[in-house]
Amino acid sequence: MASVSAGASAARTPSAASQGASHPSAPVPDVLREAVAEASRQGDAGPGTALRLLRGSARAAVAVGRRTVAVAALAALWEVLPRLEAVDPTFLPPLSEVVVAWWDLLLSGQLLDHTQASLVRSLAGFALAIVVAIPLGLLIGWYKPLADLLNPLLELFRNTAALALLPVFVLILGLGETSKISIILYACAWPILLNTIAGVKGVDPLLIKSARSMGLRPLRLFQKVILPAAVPTVFTGVRLAGAYSILVLVAAEMVGAKAGLGYLINYAQFNFRVPDMYAGIITISVLGLAFNQLLVRLERRFSTWRTS
CATH class of the missing domain: 1.10.3720.10 (MetI-like)
Known part of the structure; x- marks a missing residue:
């Protein structure tokens, strides 16, 4: 009977952890607060964010590369065609x-x-x-x-x-x-x-x-x-x-x-x-x-x- 009463008493009496969780006014240790803040920061700048940044940088690099290739191709043609006399260098010098x-x-x-x-x-x-x-x-x-x-x-x-x-x-x-x-x-x-x-x-x-x-x-x-x-x-x-x-x-x-x-x-x-x-x-x-x-x-x- 004593053990049953003790079990019932334990079931009726909430633990210290559950009391702390059920009362918002309970003090939160500084270490726990800092850990939560750090986890939040890591969540904001987690793998998903890093992946999006990498994808955006890759797209920007591809766009810049395409423009650079187009300009370089035009410059190369401008230099080569007059020297090969494919066009008259008098009117289009290199x-x-x-x-x-x-x-x-x-x-x-x-x-x-x-x-x-x-x-x-x-x-x-x-x-x-x-x-x-x-x-x-x-x-x-x-x-x-x-x-x-x-x-x-x-x-x-x-x-x-x-x-x-x-x-x-x-x-x-x-x-x-x-x-x-x-x-x-x-x-x-x-x-x-x-x-x-x-x-x-x-x-x-x-x-x-x-x-x-x-x-x-x-x-x-x-x-x-x-x-x-x-x-x-x-x-x-x-x-x-x-x-x-x-x-x-x-x-x-x-x-x-x-x-x-x-x-x-x-x-x-x-x-x-x-x-x-x-x-x-x-x-x-x-x-x-x-x-x-x-x-x-x-x-x-x-x-x-x-x-x-």
Whole structure:
């Protein structure tokens, strides 16, 4: 009987461990707390996370390798084909000669001077396009009467290429910097303007209804709902405009300019300095690529919230 009573008593009396587990207020030893924290950290950065990181790094390495192979193949063809006279080296010199010409232009300071002149024009037109096109696009996208009024003009001029209007800009504004910056402004304004209008009109109507149901006034609604929702689309237009600012720049600098990469290319062509011509082409291509990559990174930064 005593043993049965003792067993029953033991069954009715919880152990110290079960008491500690059933009472959250029981003190937890520091060693146990540190062990749990360490296990949690190891779980966060365990084999699964490491494997995902390795896979991501491998994919990035493969992508970089493919791009490197493509560039190396192009460079090899450029070097070999003229030397084998598969193409006329008079009009397409080997890449090594172009690199030597590029280095000579850099050492003489001419390349930096021409690059600086081109960047000033390109960035000036690009910045002015942002200042003009974004506010105008927000107004047109937000106010339907204004959109109906300006829509015929937008449809007319959006289909008119900037380079087709270059003679008009030169005739009206002359051969100076004003005409060059203005034609870049015109070319850059359209992608920004049209994407801004599309961004405002593409805001989810449910967001607008929800904001209005909360009593937001039109100005507050525009600031808190419309503008943030339109930012990613607006920045897409800004990135496209950055590419246009480089493309139109070359043609603008071929008319009446005394400095700039477009002028360098045109001058080298007329004086039959073919390696210098290709050196200018490579430089403006690298500038365009760098500018585009910068804008792509900024676009991703501004668009991360949309995918979260």
